[in-house]
Amino acid sequence: MKYAASAALAALLCLWSSSLLAADLLVEAESFTDHGGWKLDTQFIGEMGSPYLLAHGLGKPVAEAKTEVTFPAKGRYRVFVRTKDWVARWNAEGQPGKFQLAIDGEPLEETFGTKSADWFWHDGGVVDIENETVTLSLKDLTGFDGRCDAIYFTNDTTATPPSGGSQLAKWRKDQLGIVEDIKTEGPYDLVVIGGGYSGMGAALSAARMGCKVALIQDRPVLGGNGSSEVRVWAMGLIRRGKYPRIGEIIDEFADKAKKSPGTYEEFGDDKKEALVRAEPNIDLFLNHHANDLEMKDGEIASVTAFDTRTSQVRKFEGSFFCDATGHGSIGALAGALYDQTDKGRMGMSNMWRWDEADQATTFPETPWALDLTMKDFPYPRDHHGQWFWESGFDKDPIGGAEAIRDWNLRAVYGAFNAMKNRDGASKHKNAELTWLAYVGGPRESRRLIGDVILTQEDIVAKREFPDGCVPSTWSIDLHYPKKEFADKFPENPFISIAVHDQRVDRAYGYPVPYRCFYSKNVPNLFMAGRCISVTHEALGTVRVMKTCGMMGEVVGKAVSICKLHDCSPREVYEEHWAEMDTLLQLPGQARRETVDAEIEMPKNVQPISPYGPPTGLDPNKMAGMVIDDRQAEKSGQWSEGTGLKGYVGHGYLYSGQKGATVRFPIKVKKAGNYEVRYAYLPHENRSAQVNVTLVIETSKESTIVNMKEQPPIEGGFVSLGTFTIKPGEDSYVEVVSSGNGNVHADAVQLIPMDGK
Known part of the structure; x- marks a missing residue:
């Protein structure tokens, strides 16, 4: 009985002694002093609990991330790295996110990023720490988005860190010595x-x-x-x-x-x-x-x-x-x-770009990416993979965001693999992948x-x-999977189509x-x-x-x-x-120091219009007075256009309907002599005989304009003559379509001829 008690006491003392000697070190990857070529990814903190470092090298291993750490004591430690095999959730062939952890330049035997579809503590084995201060390095092996969240050393070789949730969050704080230092x-x-x-x-x-x-x-x-x-x-x-x-x-x-x-x-x-x-x-x-x-x-x-x-x-x-x-x-x-x-929700885009190198380039085979040939995706026009590289329709946009982003990465890498190593290889010998967004662009x-x-x-x-x-x-622009590219991957299409309801007033x-x-x-x-x-x-x-x-x-x-x-x-x-x-109604530059202070207005206030800043010639910067087509009175069918450049304001009007009328009202502040000009842009479908009429009170003057020909005055104007105009008179310029070709109506300009 005394022997049993002594044995129990010895075991207790041993446990107590080992707990006193327990030494742990948790290193968060984001705390590395030198991230090298690794990117700090903060998109999925709510999903997986932490920021992490991402080796986003577009198929080329990125520069090492490094930091110096001090251990609580020398000795033997078991090392864990929190990471994942990011394509394992799809049972994809290969492990594209492989990397090594090195201590003072010496890599561990274990290769990380090779196991588990979920974030977990990858056991790296036991290491002997001979110097209390060492340099840790993350050595990327592929350039294909390996990821490291944290590194944990413990001299309790039987210990395993918590896997996730609130237990992991509390454990992190305890290990890092974070108290309520808020x-x-x-x-x-x-x-x-x-x-x-x-x-x-x-x-x-x-x-x-x-x-x-x-x-x-x-x-x-x-x-x-x-x-x-x-x-x-x-x-x-x-x-x-x-x-x-x-x-x-x-x-x-x-x-x-x-x-x-x-x-x-x-x-x-x-x-x-x-x-x-x-x-x-x-x-x-x-x-x-x-x-x-x-x-x-x-x-x-x-x-x-x-x-x-x-x-x-x-x-x-x-x-x-x-x-x-x-x-x-x-x-x-x-x-x-x-x-x-729930259904019909838009997804997330990760756009990309490729360029032409001066000589032939290579790109690693990507058996873990989507299995694509050139017919499986739209050709990247202008060297851009644009907004329609989108997936995650109806997937969880918050809890499943990392999977949506990673699927997009697999789609892009699979497409570029087709361009470089499959049926697009002969055409893209010099093609080089130069940018791929690792930060997703979610829509909804x-x-x-x-x-x-x-x-x-x-x-x-x-x-x-x-x-x-x-x-x-903007039009009511909703995105859906594009059918011709969705059949091969119906569980998660990666190319979208935009369906527009154009009935939105895009001008006002x-x-x-x-x-x-x-x-x-x-x-x-x-x-x-x-x-x-x-x-x-x-x-x-x-x-x-x-x-x-x-x-x-x-x-x-x-x-x-x-x-x-x-x-x-x-x-x-x-x-x-x-x-x-x-x-x-205040200018954007208006300001006040406090909410009850006087508002200070900017010195230079831009002119405003309910139709926004001009996209053509600015009427406010033109000589004299300009009456734009937006101020004109219309009857009949008139279309707005911006295709012919050199217009005044925001665009122009045109009509081929017989009897369609446009009237530009003229109101002057001072009586005087004014040259009245009419603006149009020529085109082969315009009418060669357009009757432009100036009305001043009861008098009328008509001018025949050939709108197939270039206007004679710079800025796209033709002169209707010089006239005396007084305030309060009922004056206007009017054009009526004969139906024989399109009539163009852009603006009327009044140039004062009295030197004022």
Whole structure:
């Protein structure tokens, strides 16, 4: 009995002794001091629990990631690497994401990225640590998107780290020694979560109206889908409609890319960041992922985010919050009402580009990619894999986002393999894959519910809302799998087709109501971007970049009214809309230091038009007075055109219908002699004998114009003569179509001949 007690005591002492000597070291991959060629991927934190490093080398191994670490003690350690075989979920042949872990330059025998379809702790065996301070290196072996989340060393050779969920999150904190060292930021008037076009618009607009703003972005650059990482060019027309000043802020940073995807330089990441940092009322927090919040009395009291590089946690306190995440993530955390389309939902794009090298190039065989030949995908026109490289239709856009992105990668690699190693090889000897977005461009997920849910019928019928404000000019553009490319992979097609409802007013724009921009049930939550309160169909027109950015501009101005009157977003509409109306008419550069300070107007205010900035000759910069076709009175059937260049304003009118009439009203402020000119653009289908009539009170003068010939006056004008015109007279220029060829109507110009 004494022997048994002694043995038990010895075992207990041994266990106690080993626990005292237990030594662990957890190294998060994002904390590496030198990422080398590895990319920091933060897209899927909500799905897999952490940022991670991605070896995105387009088939060429990337430079090593390195960091120096200090062990708690020398000795023998078991090493684990949290990783996955990213194609294993499809039982694909091969392991494209292979990499090694090296200690002081010596790689471990185990190769990582070769096991498990799910994130797991890959056992790397036992290592002897002879120096307390060592250099760890991640050695990419393929260039095909190997991934490393974390590295764990333990001298308890029987230990296994937790696999996932809240248990893993707590364990991480314990291992890293993270206590509740939460830095509190604020309080702010507005906390914006999401640094795409909508978030930038909200932050800049609110700051210029005197609000103190925090802008939180989980990537290292601003712009979201409109950044160099994703390269979706900025679509949607701005500065038009009822409030043509809306969009002037967006115009300050919107890209001018000629194609999508364009070049890195065209998207101006540095320009966007500089514009935001120049605003004294904005605190910018790049590389911060918001993943929690606190509620108080039914409202959001604060949002918590952590630095994706250091894990430092920050709590952002504020009066109002704007969900510009695209996914409605903050709204969902706050219990906001939302909708999500189950069937027919749009997917995610990962665009790509290839170029021609000076000599022949090679590309590794990709047996793990989609099995494609040249007939299985659209030929990449202009060396671009464009927006229609899209998959994930009806897949989980949030919990399944990494799988959607990875399927897109497999599709692109399979396509380029066909170009280089299969039936496209003879044509593409010099082809080189130069860019592939590893950050996905999602189109649709959650839509938060506001006091108005905008529908397709509202837009097409031009239903008038008293708070209509943001002009939506994009057609109702919904994406579906393209059948001819869907048959081979029916479980997840990767090429889409856009189906357009063209009944949207693309010139003036349909004004989206303000009540779509705040939550119905969370009193201090705004939203801007593709998570606003619309139906799936209506999302098809409001989801493009510049339109989303203008939503942010409206939200920012509304926040200033909320702060000034201590009211809710709903009360801005119900009680203070007259004041909001005034703010929406301000130039984008107007500003005030605080919400109750006097507004300072910019020195140079751009002229405005309900149809936006001119796309042709600017009437405001032309001599004399110009009456554009937009100001003309029409009867009969007239079409708008922009195909013939050199027009005045936004386009021109043409008609071949007999009796169709257009009349340009003339109203002068001073009596005098004016040369009256008529603008048209020649074309072979125009009429050779067009009767252009000038009416001044009761007198008429007619001129026959041959519209097949080039106009004689620079700028596309023909002179109708010089006439004395007085204020208050009923004067106009009128053209009536004879039906014998098209009549062209662009503008009328009055040149004062009295030297004034």
